[in-house]
Structures are given as C-alpha cells and as structure tokens.
Amino acid sequence: MKKEIIIYTISDSLGGTSRKLLAAVTAQYPDLIFDNRHRFPFVTKKEELLEILQDALKDNAVVITTLVDDGLARLAREFSQANGLAYLDLLHPFFEIIEQKTGERPIEVPGVIHRLDTEYFNKISAIEFAVKYDDGKNPQGFLDSDIVLLGVSRTSKTPLSIYLANKGYKVSNLPLIPEIPLPQILDKVDRKRLIGLICEPDKLAKVRNNRLDSLGLSHSSSYTDVNKIYEEIEYSEAVFKKYQAHVINMTDKSIEETAYLIEEHLKGLN
Amino acid sequence: MKKEIIIYTISDSLGGTSRKLLAAVTAQYPDLIFDNRHRFPFVTKKEELLEILQDALKDNAVVITTLVDDGLARLAREFSQANGLAYLDLLHPFFEIIEQKTGERPIEVPGVIHRLDTEYFNKISAIEFAVKYDDGKNPQGFLDSDIVLLGVSRTSKTPLSIYLANKGYKVSNLPLIPEIPLPQILDKVDRKRLIGLICEPDKLAKVRNNRLDSLGLSHSSSYTDVNKIYEEIEYSEAVFKKYQAHVINMTDKSIEETAYLIEEHLKGLN
Numbered sequence: 001m002k003k004e005i006i007i008y009t010i011s012d013s014l015g016g017t018s019r020k021l022l023a024a025v026t027a028q029y030p031d032l033i034f035d036n037r038h039r040f041p042f043v044t045k046k047e048e049l050l051e052i053l054q055d056a057l058k059d060n061a062v063v064i065t066t067l068v069d070d071g072l073a074r075l076a077r078e079f080s081q082a083n084g085l086a087y088l089d090l091l092h093p094f095f096e097i098i099e100q101k102t103g104e105r106p107i108e109v110p111g112v113i114h115r116l117d118t119e120y121f122n123k124i125s126a127i128e129f130a131v132k133y134d135d136g137k138n139p140q141g142f143l144d145s146d147i148v149l150l151g152v153s154r155t156s157k158t159p160l161s162i163y164l165a166n167k168g169y170k171v172s173n174l175p176l177i178p179e180i181p182l183p184q185i186l187d188k189v190d191r192k193r194l195i196g197l198i199c200e201p202d203k204l205a206k207v208r209n210n211r212l213d214s215l216g217l218s219h220s221s222s223y224t225d226v227n228k229i230y231e232e233i234e235y236s237e238a239v240f241k242k243y244q245a246h247v248i249n250m251t252d253k254s255i256e257e258t259a260y261l262i263e264e265h266l267k268g269l270n
Numbered sequence: 271m272k273k274e275i276i277i278y279t280i281s282d283s284l285g286g287t288s289r290k291l292l293a294a295v296t297a298q299y300p301d302l303i304f305d306n307r308h309r310f311p312f313v314t315k316k317e318e319l320l321e322i323l324q325d326a327l328k329d330n331a332v333v334i335t336t337l338v339d340d341g342l343a344r345l346a347r348e349f350s351q352a353n354g355l356a357y358l359d360l361l362h363p364f365f366e367i368i369e370q371k372t373g374e375r376p377i378e379v380p381g382v383i384h385r386l387d388t389e390y391f392n393k394i395s396a397i398e399f400a401v402k403y404d405d406g407k408n409p410q411g412f413l414d415s416d417i418v419l420l421g422v423s424r425t426s427k428t429p430l431s432i433y434l435a436n437k438g439y440k441v442s443n444l445p446l447i448p449e450i451p452l453p454q455i456l457d458k459v460d461r462k463r464l465i466g467l468i469c470e471p472d473k474l475a476k477v478r479n480n481r482l483d484s485l486g487l488s489h490s491s492s493y494t495d496v497n498k499i500y501e502e503i504e505y506s507e508a509v510f511k512k513y514q515a516h517v518i519n520m521t522d523k524s525i526e527e528t529a530y531l532i533e534e535h536l537k538g539l540n
Contacts, residue, residue, distance in 0.1 A: 016526070024287045025368070028376035029376060029377070032374055064364075068298055088363060088367060090294075094295045106295075109298070120524070131405075135401075159394045162401070257381075
C-alpha cells in the first residue's frame with residue numbers, strides 16, 4: 001500500500017505559488033500519495049491561522065505557507081517549532097535575502113500578484129486575441145500577430161496559442177489542409193513570426209484516434225490513415241519551406257516545452 | 271533612483287516554479303527593480319552549472335534553483351556557501367521534510383511535472399472546448415459544459431473560460447445582448463452550472479472605452495453609454511433570475527479571484 005502524506009497550504013492570497021511548487025515536488029514521488037485537498041486561501045487573522053495549524057498538527061500534515069504578513073508568518077513558524085509540525089515558508093527566506101542585499105522590506109499587501117495593471121490587461125487581451133484568431137477563423141489577424149502557428153490537425157495549435165497568450169504574445173493559428181487553399185494574406189506575414197509545427201505520423205495517428213474516441217466517432221477515416229497523414233505532413237513541410245517558417249517538431253513535447261522553443265526562436269531574432 | 275536586484279533562476283527543467291514564486295515576491299517590492307532576464311532552464315551538467323554560478327557571483331545576483339538532481343543542488347549550495355552567494359533552493363527543503371516524514375526519496379527525474387498523462391490531455395481538451403464554445407458560438411456545447419458563463423459584453427467571459435479550462439473544467443460562455451433572443455437550449459442546462467457575471471455600470475463603461483481605444487474606434491456609441499449599460503445590466507440580472515444562475519460581481523476582481531469564487535460555488539454543490 002502506498003504511503004500517504006497530507007499537505008496543508010495556507011496563504012493570505014489565493015495560494016497559487018504553493019500549488020505550483022507542490023506540483024513540481026509531488027511529481028518526484030510516484031510512490032507516494034499526496035492529499036492536497038486542505039487548501040486555505042485568504043487567511044488574514046491570527047485566530048483563523050491558529051485553528052488551521054492545530055488541525056494540521058492533528059493530521060500529522062506538512063504545512064506550506066505563502067503569507068506575506070510578517071506577524072502571521074512568525075506565528076506559523078513559532079507554532080511549528082514549538083509543536084514539531086513540519087513546516088515550509090516559501091516567502092520569508094526570499095524576503096530575508098532581499099533585505100540583506102538591499103535593506104528593503106516587503107509591503108506585506110496580500111494578492112498584489114493579481115494587480116489589475118497594464119501588464120494584466122495586456123495578458124487578457126492577448127488571450128482574447130488567441131481565441132478570436134484560432135483555427136484560421138480570421139486570417140486578417142495574422143498581420144497583427146506576434147506569432148502565427150501553422151500545422152496539420154492535432155499538432156497542438158490551439159493549446160499552444162493559449163499558453164503563449166498567457167505569456168502576453170498575440171498568437172493566431174492556421175490549420176493546414178491539403179484540399180483547402182492557403183489564405184493569400186499569408187504572403188504578407190513577416191516570415192520570422194511564422195512557426196511550422198510537425199509531428200511524427202505514427203504519433204499523430206494515435207492522437208487522432210484518441211480524438212475520435214473522445215468524440216464517439218468510428219476510426220475508418222482518412223483522418224487517422226497513416227499513409228494519408230504522411231501526405232499531410234509532407235504537404236505541411238512544403239508550405240513551411242515555401243514561407244520560410246521556423247519548424248518545430250512537437251512529437252512527445254509538452255505545450256510548455258514547445259512554447260519554450262518558440263520563445264527562444266523569437267529571442268534569437270532580436 | 272530605484273535599487274536593482276539581479277535574479278538568476280536555474281532549473282533542470284523549464285523553471286516555471288521559480289518564476290511563479292518570483293512573481294509573488296517581486297509584487298511585494300514596488301520600489302525595487304528586479305532584473306530576472308537571467309533564466310537558465312534545462313541545466314543538467316555540473317560544468318554548465320558552475321559557469322552560471324560564477325557569473326551570478328560576478329553580478330552580485332540572487333540565485334534561485336529548482337534542480338531535482340541532488341548532486342547539482344549540492345554543488346549550488348556548496349558553491350554559494352563558500353563564496354557568499356545569496357542562494358535559495360526551492361525543492362530540497364521540501365524533499366527533506368518528505369524524507370523525514372516517510373523515508374522516501376525523490377526520483378530525481380527533471381521535468382516530470384509536464385508528463386503527457388491523462389490529466390494533461392484532459393486539460394488540453396478542456397482548453398480546446400473553451401475556445402470552441404466561446405462567445406455562444408455553438409450553444410449545443412452548453413449541455414456538455416461543467417460551467418456556462420453568462421454576461422454582457424466585457425464581463426471577462428473569455429479569459430475566465432480559458433482560466434477555468436486550464437484547471438480542467440469544460441466551460442462555455444454566452445454574451446447577453448438585449449436585442450438578441452436567448453438560445454432555447456439554455457432551458458435544458460442544469461441551473462447549478464449557470465454562472466451570471468455582473469459588473470458595476472461605471473466600471474464597465476470605462477473598460478469598454480479602453481476596448482474601443484485599443485480597437486482604434488470612436489466612443490460615441492451606445493456601447494459605452496452608461497444609461498444603456500444600466501439597461502443591459504438590468505436585462506442580464508433578469509436573465510440570471512429567470513434561469514436561477516449563480517451571480518458573481520466581477521468588478522475590481524482579477525480573473526483568478528472570480529474563478530476561485532466559481533470553484534467554491536461548484537464545491538458547495540457537491
């Protein structure tokens with residue numbers, strides 16, 4: 001039977017930082033079960049914090065905190081030390097380093113990470129842009145895009161567009177279908193912004209089969225025929241060559257990894 | 271003049287955890303400039319790591335590492351201690367707590383957080399779902415949705431749909447426009463899944479004005495007329511009442527905060 005470990009995450013904001021770290025850490029323990037349902041966002045009162053810490057102690061849990069308030073963080077630290085509670089403060093070790101370096105102290109305002117500032121609104125409008133110009137819906141948008149993704153069906157164009165939009169890029173994408181002529185406006189797009197996505201045909205056939213399964217459709221179509229897919233990929237490679245698109249092979253890569261390669265390509269151009 | 275602090279992030283994977291923490295920390299220091307352009311993902315060799323650490327020392331930087339490999343992490347720690355380099359290891363304090371609790375050691379495989387597993391593919395298909403059923407494009411999708419967002423123009427329906435899709439929910443949304451009849455299928459949607467978004471009219475007028483600016487359009491339209499917006503909001507509130515939608519006021523809330531309230535509402539129903 002797998003061992004279980006209970007995690008309490010406590011934050012005076014939403015607690016997103018703890019969850020991100022937790023995802024990275026738990027991935028390193030395939031043989032352990034992490035029970036991370038004990039999430040306490042928006043904790044701002046000492047009494048409330050103390051109650052949660054007492055419950056954590058009863059549960060023999062590991063406590064992770066992202067509390068910007070120094071008083072709350074100190075309470076959690078002292079309680080944990082006094083009671084032998086396993087405890088990790090993600091923020092204050094960093095705050096201490098910054099104080100040593102610069103003499104500056106944190107403003108201790110929870111949740112400012114989600115400030116509704118210009119950067120935030122740019123991100124929102126980049127996401128709206130990606131949704132609007134997904135799937136070649138309005139090729140006019142190619143001219144305003146930072147990145148135009150090209151690829152045959154199931155090469156992750158949509159999730160990749162959204163992921164890059166989350167990083168603030170204006171992204172559009174165009175599915176390449178041999179039977180459908182390319183929009184003329186593609187001639188006018190800055191070649192440096194064109195990214196061609198390819199995938200190994202066998203892998204693509206598998207992904208497409210899964211796709212049909214999830215839609216409840218049968219498999220006997222050219223959509224999943226490996227020979228047909230070879231033709232499609234060849235066609236797409238010819239398009240990439242013609243338009244001098246930067247080609248990325250996304251087989252077995254996560255969206256995050258493919259996005260990283262695209263960002264590196266763009267940086268290399270500056 | 272603002273003080274500057276140089277941050278080096280070193281990871282044997284993409285380094286997303288460091289960046290998330292860094293965003294939370296830097297938000298606490300509005301008077302400091304953080305130079306976080308020094309990002310070193312996919313570092314897996316000791317020589318490479320040592321070079322980066324030496325550069326960090328020259329730059330008087332703060333080093334943040336997410337290195338799952340114990341040998342690399344130890345090298346970074348020992349180098350930093352020996353040379354007085356400010357250094358923060360995000361993973362190993364957590365690894366140590368887990369070892370104390372369970373005796374288990376991490377598998378030390380970089381990047382497993384981006385495993386292409388079922389959860390990952392569910393997330394991808396939720397994002398595709400949200401893009402497909404954005405803006406009431408295909409109301410048939412309402413029946414398959416975990417969440418259907420309703421609201422007048424500029425109540426953050428699209429970015430909210432995408433954010434919730436990132437958490438694995440299947441989300442569709444419908445813009446409410448007094449002049450356009452509601453799709454009949456709305457009658458068949460489980461009321462518990464309906465979320466109505468409202469916003470203070472003055473705030474909405476401001477957001478819409480910004481929207482027109484960004485599109486390069488003039489402002490003399492009913493779209494930004496506060497009286498007209500009052501009518502729209504009233505209409506939307508009547509719709510929410512009729513369909514018993516759960517109403518959330520998103521004025522001055524970030525997407526993350528609004529999404530949190532929606533998730534809490536859904537949890538409360540289980």
